[in-house]
Amino acid sequence: MRMKLLLLVTALSAVLIGGVILSPAAAGESAAAAASHRDAAVVSFGKPVVIDHPVNGNVQVVLGSVMVNSLITGDLAVFGGNIRFGKGGRVTGDVVSFGGGITGAGAGSVGGELIAFASSTPRLREDSSVGPLARAIYEPASLVALAIKVALMIVWFLVALLLAFTNGREIRYSAVELRVSPFHTFALGLVAFTSFVLTAVLFTYLVPFLIGIPLLVLLGLVAVLTKVYGMIAVFHLVGSLLAGPRTSEDVVRRKIFRGDMAMVLVGVLVLGAVRLIPIVGDLIWIGASLFGIGVALATKFGRREPWFLAWRPAVSE
Amino acid sequence: MTRTPCELFAENPEAHADHAAACPDCARLMARLDRLDRVISDEAVDPAPGGSRLTSNLPLAPWEGANLSSWPLAAAGALAIVLVSSVLFMMAGVSPVGGLAAAFRSEVPGIGLFRAASIAGETMQQAPARFQALLLSAFVLVNVLFVFLLRRAPRGVDVTSR
Numbered sequence A: 001m002r003m004k005l006l007l008l009v010t011a012l013s014a015v016l017i018g019g020v021i022l023s024p025a026a027a028g029e030s031a032a033a034a035a036s037h038r039d040a041a042v043v044s045f046g047k048p049v050v051i052d053h054p055v056n057g058n059v060q061v062v063l064g065s066v067m068v069n070s071l072i073t074g075d076l077a078v079f080g081g082n083i084r085f086g087k088g089g090r091v092t093g094d095v096v097s098f099g100g101g102i103t104g105a106g107a108g109s110v111g112g113e114l115i116a117f118a119s120s121t122p123r124l125r126e127d128s129s130v131g132p133l134a135r136a137i138y139e140p141a142s143l144v145a146l147a148i149k150v151a152l153m154i155v156w157f158l159v160a161l162l163l164a165f166t167n168g169r170e171i172r173y174s175a176v177e178l179r180v181s182p183f184h185t186f187a188l189g190l191v192a193f194t195s196f197v198l199t200a201v202l203f204t205y206l207v208p209f210l211i212g213i214p215l216l217v218l219l220g221l222v223a224v225l226t227k228v229y230g231m232i233a234v235f236h237l238v239g240s241l242l243a244g245p246r247t248s249e250d251v252v253r254r255k256i257f258r259g260d261m262a263m264v265l266v267g268v269l270v271l272g273a274v275r276l277i278p279i280v281g282d283l284i285w286i287g288a289s290l291f292g293i294g295v296a297l298a299t300k301f302g303r304r305e306p307w308f309l310a311w312r313p314a315v316s317e
Numbered sequence B: 001m002t003r004t005p006c007e008l009f010a011e012n013p014e015a016h017a018d019h020a021a022a023c024p025d026c027a028r029l030m031a032r033l034d035r036l037d038r039v040i041s042d043e044a045v046d047p048a049p050g051g052s053r054l055t056s057n058l059p060l061a062p063w064e065g066a067n068l069s070s071w072p073l074a075a076a077g078a079l080a081i082v083l084v085s086s087v088l089f090m091m092a093g094v095s096p097v098g099g100l101a102a103a104f105r106s107e108v109p110g111i112g113l114f115r116a117a118s119i120a121g122e123t124m125q126q127a128p129a130r131f132q133a134l135l136l137s138a139f140v141l142v143n144v145l146f147v148f149l150l151r152r153a154p155r156g157v158d159v160t161s162r
Helices: A002-022 A131-138 A143-166 A168-180 A182-205 A212-243 A248-253 A260-275 A280-298 B005-011 B017-022 B024-045 B071-091 B096-106 B111-125 B129-150
Strands: A042-045 A049-051 A059-062 A066-068 A076-079 A083-085 A095-098 A114-117
Touching: A042 A049, A049 A059, A059 B111, A066 A076, A076 B111, A095 B111, A143 A168, A143 A212, A143 A260, A143 B071, A143 B096, A168 A182, A168 A212, A168 A260, A168 A280, A182 A212, A182 A280, A182 B111, A182 B129, A212 A260, A212 A280, A212 B111, A260 A280, A260 B071, B005 B017, B005 B024, B017 B024, B071 B096
Parallel strands: A042 A059, A049 A066, A059 A076, A066 A083, A076 A095, A095 A114
Antiparallel strands: none
16 A cells, blocks of 8 residues: 555656656746747747747757748757748758657748657658658648558567567566556656656767767667567557457467467557557557556566665675 | 284275175275266366366466467468558558558668757757756656666566476
C-alpha cells in the first residue's frame, strides 16, 4: 500500500515536472519580443510567434507555436510546438520541427529541406521523386499518409518477428512483468521519457563543442532500443490477452495462435491497426510506448537483473 | 525370524492369493490397491488432449508452448500489411514500390538529425537564465526519481522450463 502511494506520488511528480518544463509560462521571458514587427532573426522561448512581416534571418522557437504569414529568408526551427503556414507564408531555408506538426503548407512553402522528428509529419522531402508522396507532408489525414503509416507497420512487424524468435523468453518475462506491475512500469516509463528529453536538451548545449553530437547519438540509440524492445513486450501482452491460449488443452489443440512469436505478431497487428485511428490511435500508441519504455527498463530488457548492486558491509569471519 | 502370513502376502500377493480370502485386513488393502491401479491405468489409457484430466484443469503457465513458432501467421501477416499498403498507395496514385521505399527511407535518421541538433544547440545557448536554471533543476529531480524507480526489483514470475 505504501509502495503504491509512493509510486502514485512519483508518477504525479513526473507529470508535474514534465508539465512545468513544457508549459509556456514556465519558460520565462522570451529572448526576443513577438516577431510580428521585426525583420531580424527571431529567437523565442515559451511564447507563440506570429510572422506577419518578412524576416531576414533564422527563426528559432522553443516551446511555442509559429504562424508563418510572411517570408522568412533563412531557416525555421521549432522545438515543442506546431508550425502553421498562412497565406503567403514561405521559408527559403530549412524547416526543422521537433515534437510538433506542420499544417497549412503547400508545394513551394519550404525552399530547403523539411526535417521533422517526433512529429506527426512524415519525414519526406518535398522534392521527392515519387511526386504525390509530397502530399503526405502537408496532409497527415490523406490517403497517401495512411498508406505510409501502414507501410511502416511492416518495419515493426519484421523487428518484432526477429526479436520474438531470438529473445522470446526475455520478451515474455517483460510481458509478465507488465501484467503484474502496470502502475510501476508506467511511472518508470513516464519518468524515463522525461529524463531522455531533458538529457537530450542538455546535450544540445554541448553540440557547439562537438562532444554533444556523439552523446546525442548514443542517447538516441539507447532511447530507440528501449522503445523498440518495450513495444514488443507490449505487443506480446496485447496478443496474449486477446488471442493467447487459456489452458494446456488450448496449446495442444491450436496450430497457429500459440507461442511467443504468434502473441507478438497478433499484438503488432492489433496495435498497428489501432494506431491508424486519428488522434485516439496516436494517444494509445504513446501510452503503449510509455508502458514499453518502463517495462524494458524495469526488467533490464528481460534479463531481470538489478541495475544497481546493493551495498553491504563486509562481514569478518 | 518367522514372518506373519500378512507380511508374506504383502511381499508377494499373487503367491499367497488364498490369504486375502481368510484375512479381512489384507482383503481391504488389496481392494484399495486395485482401485488405485484402475485410476492410474484410466489416466494412462485415456488422457484428455494436452495432458491428464488433472493437469488440463490447472491454469496455463506463461512458458507453456511459448517456444512454438507460427511461421504461417508471420508470412500471412507480412503479406497482408504489404498488400494493404500497396492498395492504398495505388489508390493514392503512387507506385507501391516507390511508396514503400520512400516510407522506409523516411524512418532512417540522416544528416538532418545533426542539423536539427546543431540548430537546437545554438537556440539553447540563447535561452533566458530562468529557463536554464529550471531546466537544470528539473534534470536533477527527474533523474533522482529515475534512479529511485530503477532500484525496484521485477515482480513478475515466469518459472521457465527452458
